[in-house]
Every structure is written in C-alpha cells, then in structure tokens.
Amino acid sequence: MAHPDGELATSRACAKQGVNMAISSYSNHSIEAVRIAGTSVGPISHAIQLYTMKDRAMQERIVSTAEAEGCSAIFLTADSPVLGVRYNEWRNDFRTPEGLEFPILEKTTEDIRRQTHDGTFVGFNDDSHNWDREIPWLRSITKMEIWIKGVLTAEDMELAVKHGCDGVIVSNHGGRQLDGVLATLDALPECVEAAQGRMRVHIDGGFRSGTDIFKALALGVECCWVGRPAIWGLAYDGEAGVNLMLETMYNEFRRCMQLTGCKTVKDITKASLARIDADGRPKPL
Structure with missing residues (x-):
C-alpha cells in the first residue's frame, strides 16, 4: 500500500544494510520474489511470519514454500486469536485497496475486496490455537527454527522454553490488539529474566x-525488529526510503554508543540506563 515495490524494496534495502527481514503472511509479493529481491543484492536471512490457520493444508503449503525458498525461521504469531477492536476500520469499512493481492495467503484482489479486513482474518485464522497442538505439528513438517511472536510475560516465556521453541519476540502487535497492554520495552525485563x-x-x-x-539491548534483548518505519520509508521514497531509515x-545507535562510552555491543548494559521515579529523581535499573 505504501509503494508498488513493497516487500521487494524492503528486502533489497535490508540486504544492502546487512539487516535480516521477516516476510509477512500479508505480503503483497510472493516468498520467492521477496527472497530473490534480497539475495540479488547480498546475503540476507528471511523468516516467515505465520498465523495458525483453519486450512491446515494451506498453512503447510506456506511453510513448505518458505523452507524451499531458503527461509530460516517461522515467526508464529501468538497474540492474534482474533483482531483487536478497531472502530476506525469498521466505521470506514476498510478494505485493502484494489489491485493488491496476498499471494502467500492465496488471495486475489477480488477475494480481498469482497470482505472487510476483519472478515478476511476471521475467515482464515484459527482462534483455537494452542501451544500443545501448534509447536509439535510445526516440528513435524519443517526443520526451520520456530519462534513465538507476541510474548509479554514470564509465564509465556516458560511455556516457550517447555515446548522447545528456538526463540521469542516480545511483542504487543504494534499496540493494535488490546488497549492498555504493556509497552514491549516495559515487558522486556521480566521476559529476559524468565529466559x-x-x-x-x-x-x-x-x-x-x-x-x-x-535501551532494548541494555535490557538484555538480542535484536530489535521494526515495521512501521519501513512503511514510512517506502511511502517516502521506496527502496531508497527504507535504506535511509x-x-x-544505525547512525543514531552508533552515536548513542559513543556518547555512553560503549566501544562494542557487549559493553551495552543496564549501567547505561536509569529510571525516573515518581518524584523526578533518576535511579539505576
């Protein structure tokens, strides 16, 4: 929606900058096309973001295609048994613009335009997903790593460990699911401690x-993922815009390291952070 090249431009920019990319199930371009776009520029790893689907055969086709095309991991979305309450989408009868397709979900523009975004999601997403069923099934059909996207608590971290997941992404789905949910940075310390x-x-x-x-690295995370900044970059100037973002x-991160006396990423610790308490005084974390 932001640029005709969409995920292709993002993949090329990521490869140029040495940054990995997750391919959304809602991508407007196929897994193969996104992979080719990135690898034609340089080395890049891709994950496939995946929902639990009512149509298990289609879900398996997506997994098989992603693995065959060289994706290294599945990011299984755990925080969306249903979509959050989105009054603006309902009030404005939001539908994906004409001419765009979801090839990974096997939906043409005609399929998409027949339903609201919420209706489309309810139609394919399985709201009964659960740890005991999904993880073993995915393990049985793929050798890709399995990550859980949408963890915010120590309890879910323990479940991810129990079920042998390869990693988690602390995420609140961009804050679009549940009003009042914790910011991911606030949830992070509990999750890192539990890990x-x-x-x-x-x-x-x-x-x-x-x-x-x-800040996130200082609190113990390994990697930060961004979504909307990439969309803003696409809207501004396509691939060049994502590259600029x-x-x-990177330049802000590097300058921050210099100003806090961190020579390497390993030097980034909680010692560089402070929390302001209720009376306005800073205190170490």
Whole structure:
C-alpha cells in the first residue's frame, strides 16, 4: 500500500544494510520474489511470519514454500486469536485497496475486496490455537527454527522454553490488539529474566530511533525488529526510503554508543540506563 515495490524494496534495502527481514503472511509479493529481491543484492536471512490457520493444508503449503525458498525461521504469531477492536476500520469499512493481492495467503484482489479486513482474518485464522497442538505439528513438517511472536510475560516465556521453541519476540502487535497492554520495552525485563539464557529473546513494537534500540539491548534483548518505519520509508521514497531509515537508525545507535562510552555491543548494559521515579529523581535499573 505504501509503494508498488513493497516487500521487494524492503528486502533489497535490508540486504544492502546487512539487516535480516521477516516476510509477512500479508505480503503483497510472493516468498520467492521477496527472497530473490534480497539475495540479488547480498546475503540476507528471511523468516516467515505465520498465523495458525483453519486450512491446515494451506498453512503447510506456506511453510513448505518458505523452507524451499531458503527461509530460516517461522515467526508464529501468538497474540492474534482474533483482531483487536478497531472502530476506525469498521466505521470506514476498510478494505485493502484494489489491485493488491496476498499471494502467500492465496488471495486475489477480488477475494480481498469482497470482505472487510476483519472478515478476511476471521475467515482464515484459527482462534483455537494452542501451544500443545501448534509447536509439535510445526516440528513435524519443517526443520526451520520456530519462534513465538507476541510474548509479554514470564509465564509465556516458560511455556516457550517447555515446548522447545528456538526463540521469542516480545511483542504487543504494534499496540493494535488490546488497549492498555504493556509497552514491549516495559515487558522486556521480566521476559529476559524468565529466559535465564535458555532462549534467544528479540523484541518489536514502537522502535523509532537508534536510542530506542540501545535501551532494548541494555535490557538484555538480542535484536530489535521494526515495521512501521519501513512503511514510512517506502511511502517516502521506496527502496531508497527504507535504506535511509535503516541508515538513520544505525547512525543514531552508533552515536548513542559513543556518547555512553560503549566501544562494542557487549559493553551495552543496564549501567547505561536509569529510571525516573515518581518524584523526578533518576535511579539505576
């Protein structure tokens, strides 16, 4: 919706900057096309973001295609048994614009335009997903890593460890699911503590600058993912816009490291952070 090249432009920009990319199930371009776009520029790893689907055969086709095309991981979305309450979408009868397709979900523009976004999601998404069913089934059909996207609590971290997941993404789905939900940065310390080094921990949600990334790494996360900044970059200038966004974040992050005396990423710790208490005084984390 932001640029005709969409995920192709994003993949090329990520490869140019040495950044990996997750391919949305709602991508307007196929897994194969996104992979080719990135790998034609340079080395890049892709994950496939996946929902639990009522049509298990289609879900398996997506997994098989992603693995065959060289994707290295599945990001299984755990925080969307249903969509959040989105009054603006309902009031305005939001539908994906004409001419766009969801090839990964096997939906043409005609299929998409027949239903609202909410209706489309309810039609294919399985709201009965659960740990005991989904993880073993995915393990039985793929050798890709399995990550859980949408974890915010220590309890879910323990479940991810119990079920042998390869990692988690601390995420609140961009804050679009449940009003009042914790910001991911606030949920992160509990999740990192619960992981106890047994599992890799990534994060997304609200990262808009290199200093945001610095804070997350100081709190123990391995990697930060961004979504909307890439869309803004596409809307501004396609591939060049995404490239500019990534360069800007990198330069801000690098400058933040310099200003806090961190020579390497390993030097980034909680010692560089402070929390302001109720009376306005800073205190160490």
